Amino acid sequence: MRTYVANQSWSLTLSLILSLSVAICFFFMMNVSWSFFMVGVTAIVWPASSAACAFFMAFPRRYWGPLAVGVAAGYITGLNQTGMGYPLEQLGYLLANLAGIIVAVDLFKRIYPTNVNFQTLEESFSFIALICVLNAIICSALALAVDSAAAGSFTIGEKNLIWLVGNIVTNFACTLPFYYLLVRLQNAGKTSSWSRLRSAELIILSLVTILVMAEVFGHQHNSKFNLGLIFTLFPLAVWVALRFSHFVLSLWIMFVFLTSAFFTALGVGPFTYIFDEMTYSIFYMHLFLFMACSTAMIIGAINTQMRQKAETISELNKKLAELSHLDPLTKIANRRCYDDAFYVGLKDANSKSKPLTLIIVDVDHFKLFNDHYGHAAGDQCLISVATAIAENLVRECDIVARIGGEEFACILPDTDRQGAEHVMRNIQKSVAKLSIPHAVSPVSDFVTVSMGASTKRSSCSSDKMALFQAADAALYKAKDNGRNQFVGVDIHQK
Incomplete structure (x- = not known):
C-alpha cells in the first residue's frame, strides 16, 4: 500500500513537472516565432508545436493529459502577453495544434511502441510522413476550418499555404532536436x-x-x-x-x-x-x-x-x-588453434632464444571408462579434466587445447623443464581432486592422466615436429612406466 501511494505521488509530481515544462517551452517558442519569424501578421516558423510534439513522443500516453494542459497554458499565456485576448479563432488554433500532434504521435507510437533513434530509413520515412506531413495537414486543415468559420466562407489563401508548408518543414527541422534532448535527459546517466x-x-x-x-x-x-x-x-x-x-x-x-x-x-x-x-x-x-x-x-x-x-x-x-578455434565439447582451444599457437610460439622462442615447453596430456584408459559409464559420462569426464588442466595455466600466454579424443596439449612459452614439471605435478593433483570414479581402470579407482613434456632450451632452436615427437615419446614412456605419472625431456640443438 505504501509503495502504491509513493508511486501515485511520484506520478502526480512528474505530471506537474511535465505540464510546467511544456508550458514554459511552448510560451518561449511562441515568443521566438513572434519576435524573429513574422511576415506581416503570419509567423512563417512555429517551433512551439515541434517542441510540444517532442514531449508527446518522448513520454507515455498516460502523461499526454498533463502535456496537453501544459500546451494550453503556454499558448494562453502567450496570447495574454501579446494582448490578443482569447478569441474563438485562437482557441481553435490551439485545438488544431493539439489535434495534429496527438493523432500523428499516436499513429507513430502504434508503429514504434518504444523510443526510437531514427537511424533507419523506415523510421526516418515514418517520421517525415506522420510527425511532419500528417501533423501539419491536420493542423492546417483545422486552422483553415476555423478561418472559414470566422469569415463565413470557405477560402484558401496564401496564409494557409504558408502555414501548411511552414508546419511541415518546421516539424521536420525542430522536432528531433527537442526529442533527442528529452531522451538524453531521461538517460542522464549514460554519457x-x-x-x-x-x-x-x-x-x-x-x-x-x-x-x-x-x-x-x-x-x-x-x-x-x-x-x-x-x-x-x-x-x-x-x-x-x-x-x-x-x-x-x-x-x-x-x-x-x-x-x-x-x-x-x-x-x-x-x-x-x-x-x-x-x-x-x-x-x-x-x-x-x-x-x-x-x-x-x-x-x-x-x-x-x-x-x-x-x-x-x-x-x-x-x-x-x-x-x-574452440573445441565444442570442452570449450578450450581446438586442434586448429593449437597448430596456430604452436607455430607462433615456437617461431618467437627460436628468434628470441627463449625456452618453450610442450606438454601432452592423456586420460588413462579412457576407452574403458567410456565403454563402462557411457558416452555422456565420458564427455563430462573430458570437460572436467580440461577444466582442471586449464586452471593450472595461469599466464595469458599459456594455452591448453584438445588435440584428440582424450588427448590435450599445453603450450608454455618461456618455460624450462623444471617449470614444466611443476605445472604437470599441479595438473596431476587437480585431476586427482576431481575424484571421478573409474571402476574398470587397472591404475586407480579414479580417473588419472599421464603426461609427457618436451622443452626447447633457450640456447638451441627446434622445429614443431621434433618438439611434438619428443613430447609424444615422453608420454609413451610415462605410460610404459605404469601411467598416472609424467616424464619431461629436453630437446638439444639439431
Whole structure:
C-alpha cells in the first residue's frame, strides 16, 4: 500500500513537472516565432508545436493529459502577453495544434511502441510522413476550418499555404532536436565520450556552416551568380550526415532552417531576390531547405544502417573465428588453434632464444571408462579434466587445447623443464581432486592422466615436429612406466 501511494505521488509530481515544462517551452517558442519569424501578421516558423510534439513522443500516453494542459497554458499565456485576448479563432488554433500532434504521435507510437533513434530509413520515412506531413495537414486543415468559420466562407489563401508548408518543414527541422534532448535527459546517466579530433571537426563544421549561412542568406543578393551559393548546403549536409550522430545532424538542420527563415523574414537572402512576392520566397525557401535537410537525414540513416551492418558482420566474424578455434565439447582451444599457437610460439622462442615447453596430456584408459559409464559420462569426464588442466595455466600466454579424443596439449612459452614439471605435478593433483570414479581402470579407482613434456632450451632452436615427437615419446614412456605419472625431456640443438 505504501509503495502504491509513493508511486501515485511520484506520478502526480512528474505530471506537474511535465505540464510546467511544456508550458514554459511552448510560451518561449511562441515568443521566438513572434519576435524573429513574422511576415506581416503570419509567423512563417512555429517551433512551439515541434517542441510540444517532442514531449508527446518522448513520454507515455498516460502523461499526454498533463502535456496537453501544459500546451494550453503556454499558448494562453502567450496570447495574454501579446494582448490578443482569447478569441474563438485562437482557441481553435490551439485545438488544431493539439489535434495534429496527438493523432500523428499516436499513429507513430502504434508503429514504434518504444523510443526510437531514427537511424533507419523506415523510421526516418515514418517520421517525415506522420510527425511532419500528417501533423501539419491536420493542423492546417483545422486552422483553415476555423478561418472559414470566422469569415463565413470557405477560402484558401496564401496564409494557409504558408502555414501548411511552414508546419511541415518546421516539424521536420525542430522536432528531433527537442526529442533527442528529452531522451538524453531521461538517460542522464549514460554519457558518450568524444575524441579531440572529432570535437575539432565539429568546431570546423560549425564555423563553416555559420560562414556559408551568413554569405548565402545574410545579405541582399544582386547577382544570379551568387544564387548558386545555396547549393553549398548540400556538401555540408553530406558532411554532417556521414561524420556525426543523428543528434548533431538534427541540431545542424534546425540551425540551418531557423537561420535561413530568419533572414528570409527580414527580406534578404537568395529567395527574396528570385521572387518579388514574399509568399513565394517563403514557400520556396521552405521547399529547398526541406529537400536539402531531408537528403542529409536519409544519407545519415543509410550510413548508420551500413555502419551497423558492418559492425554486426564484424562481430559475427569475430564470434565465428572464436568458435573455429574452440573445441565444442570442452570449450578450450581446438586442434586448429593449437597448430596456430604452436607455430607462433615456437617461431618467437627460436628468434628470441627463449625456452618453450610442450606438454601432452592423456586420460588413462579412457576407452574403458567410456565403454563402462557411457558416452555422456565420458564427455563430462573430458570437460572436467580440461577444466582442471586449464586452471593450472595461469599466464595469458599459456594455452591448453584438445588435440584428440582424450588427448590435450599445453603450450608454455618461456618455460624450462623444471617449470614444466611443476605445472604437470599441479595438473596431476587437480585431476586427482576431481575424484571421478573409474571402476574398470587397472591404475586407480579414479580417473588419472599421464603426461609427457618436451622443452626447447633457450640456447638451441627446434622445429614443431621434433618438439611434438619428443613430447609424444615422453608420454609413451610415462605410460610404459605404469601411467598416472609424467616424464619431461629436453630437446638439444639439431
